[in-house]
Amino acid sequence: xxxxxxxxxxxxxxxxxxxxxxxxxxxxxxxxxxxxxxxxxxxxxxxxxxxxxxxxxxxxxxxxxxxxxxxxxxxxxxxxxxxxxxxxxxxxxxxxxxxxxxxxxxxxxxxxxxxxxxxxxxxxxxxxxxxxxxxxxxxxxxxxxxxxxxxxxxxxxxxxxxxxxxxxxxxxxxxxxxxxxxxxxxxxxxxxxxxxxxxxxxxxxxxxxxxxxxxxxxxxxxxxxxxxxxxxxxxxxxxxxxxxx
Ligand code: NDP
Ligand code: 8X3
Numbered sequence: 001x002x003x004x005x006x007x008x009x010x011x012x013x014x015x016x017x018x019x020x021x022x023x024x025x026x027x028x029x030x031x032x033x034x035x036x037x038x039x040x041x042x043x044x045x046x047x048x049x050x051x052x053x054x055x056x057x058x059x060x061x062x063x064x065x066x067x068x069x070x071x072x073x074x075x076x077x078x079x080x081x082x083x084x085x086x087x088x089x090x091x092x093x094x095x096x097x098x099x100x101x102x103x104x105x106x107x108x109x110x111x112x113x114x115x116x117x118x119x120x121x122x123x124x125x126x127x128x129x130x131x132x133x134x135x136x137x138x139x140x141x142x143x144x145x146x147x148x149x150x151x152x153x154x155x156x157x158x159x160x161x162x163x164x165x166x167x168x169x170x171x172x173x174x175x176x177x178x179x180x181x182x183x184x185x186x187x188x189x190x191x192x193x194x195x196x197x198x199x200x201x202x203x204x205x206x207x208x209x210x211x212x213x214x215x216x217x218x219x220x221x222x223x224x225x226x227x228x229x230x231x232x233x234x235x236x237x238x239x240x241x242x243x244x245x
Contacts, residue, residue, distance in 0.1 A: 005179030
């Protein structure tokens with residue numbers, strides 16, 4: 001998910017750190033432009049345009065990696081989205097399915113495709129981009145929050161299964177961050193998306209890139225299990241109580 005937001009900031013950050021990068025996203029033109037830009041600046045970059053919901057395309061992309069890109073040290077499962085803010089009775093079922101297919105099924109398929117190689121090489125770090133929505137409920141969070149709760153528990157359970165290996169797993173859980181996330185959630189309604197950030201402090205994409213960098217650059221004997229990050233001015237609210245009358 002490198003064509004915008006957190007993923008784009010990570011691509012720039014890790015290119016500067018001289019990492020060899022595999023960048024993905026559906027928007028092929030954006031991806032090509034990014035690969036060209038980073039390549040021209042001296043980075044070693046491979047762009048793979050595919051839809052995370054397309055299992056055959058995803059498996060094919062991993063299976064056909066050029067030799068120089070096969071030994072993946074860090075997988076950042078960042079590609080994801082929220083669609084809609086309606087309550088559960090009104091929400092569009094196809095939106096729910098798109099979130100589950102991307103945030104849950106895409107993430108587990110890519111993880112499963114990359115993990116055996118990491119175990120074989122005895123090195124690797126899975127960094128999942130979860131969300132505070134996985135821990136705290138809010139109106140309209142319904143399935144989006146549930147997908148991120150899945151990511152949180154999947155991250156914990158991965159650690160259990162990998163406890164005898166040197167592999168590491170981290171779940172990064174950001175709060176309100178200004179990226180294309182809200183425009184996507186509001187289905188292209190930029191005015192509605194802008195309102196979400198109006199008057200509020202928010203996380204910048206570069207802040208999350210820095211959190212990921214910090215987690216993966218810890219000494220090899222340290223695993224950062226989870227990082228919850230909110231902007232100043234955001235906090236988990238009270239439980240919902242409806243009172244009659
Ligand atoms: P953006 O919309 O800016 O970026 C999302 C990225 O995911 C894009 O590169 C997009 O690429 C990619 N992506 C989405 N769906 C697919 C798909 N089906 N196949 C391939 N790539 C896909 O949002 P963010 O940077 O904010 O989001 C990144 C992650 O961070 C998401 O998992 C999101 O849930 C999470 N998050 C965001 C927060 C926020 O407030 N912004 C807070 C907490 C977590 P393309 O469209 O080209 O396919
Ligand atoms: C995005 C953060 O609070 O909009 O995952 O759900 S929030």
